[in-house]
Amino acid sequence: RDLICLETAFGEVHFLDGQRSVMNGDLAGAYGELARAHELLPDSVSISFVQGNILMSYARYADALTAFDRVLAAGPDDAALLGRARALSYLKRHDEAITVLDQLLTDLRSSPGEKYYWRAWNRLQKKEPQPAYDDATAALKAMRNNQVYNLAGMAAFNLNQLVEARDYFDNALQMDRADCDSLRYLGQIDSFERSWKSAAGRFSQAAACYD
Numbered sequence: 409r410d411l412i413c414l415e416t417a418f419g420e421v422h423f424l425d426g427q428r429s430v431m432n433g434d435l436a437g438a439y440g441e442l443a444r445a446h447e448l449l450p451d452s453v454s455i456s457f458v459q460g461n462i463l464m465s466y467a468r469y470a471d472a473l474t475a476f477d478r479v480l481a482a483g484p485d486d487a488a489l490l491g492r493a494r495a496l497s498y499l500k501r502h503d504e505a506i507t508v509l510d511q512l513l514t515d516l517r518s519s520p521g522e523k524y525y526w527r528a529w530n531r532l533q534k535k536e537p538q539p540a541y542d543d544a545t546a547a548l549k550a551m552r553n554n555q556v557y558n559l560a561g562m563a564a565f566n567l568n569q570l571v572e573a574r575d576y577f578d579n580a581l582q583m584d585r586a587d588c589d590s591l592r593y594l595g596q597i598d599s600f601e602r603s604w605k606s607a608a609g610r611f612s613q614a615a616a617c618y619d
Contacts, residue, residue, distance in 0.1 A: 521551025
């Protein structure tokens, strides 16, 4: 019993150190501390949830999915289910991700912007620009950032709604001047409108940005 108590205490210390590392922007440190915490406390849903998010940052999507599924095995958890949807998205399991997001979107009390954003993202990957556009514009009603504006711009562009797409990409660039994709799309729109000088400038900026 004393050994179990000691292992539990050590596990909690590693978890706290891992959370502190996350807050300090030290993802490498957080990764190591959370791995040790999970070894000592494998049934802790709190550790599994934070670990899932760290694994997403390292693009270890399959491992992140496993971590989020550990949380969900213990009971319903909206944040873990959203994490599961994100992991499935990056694993290119778009239909599964959309099914999870459909479920999440039955309750808009928490993170509606993120839920609509990820369903829009998956729909755009499936080359479904109209549903992607509908979801991206719904996301903008709850959450406005560079990524959502960029996604709405891409959906509008694919629907040939170039004036609206330009507005979304301009908003995206106002929030992040190093948004390479928005620069490239604006160059394409300039080309369609025969604004050659402007297009050349955009493409040059985008090329430098990608480098």
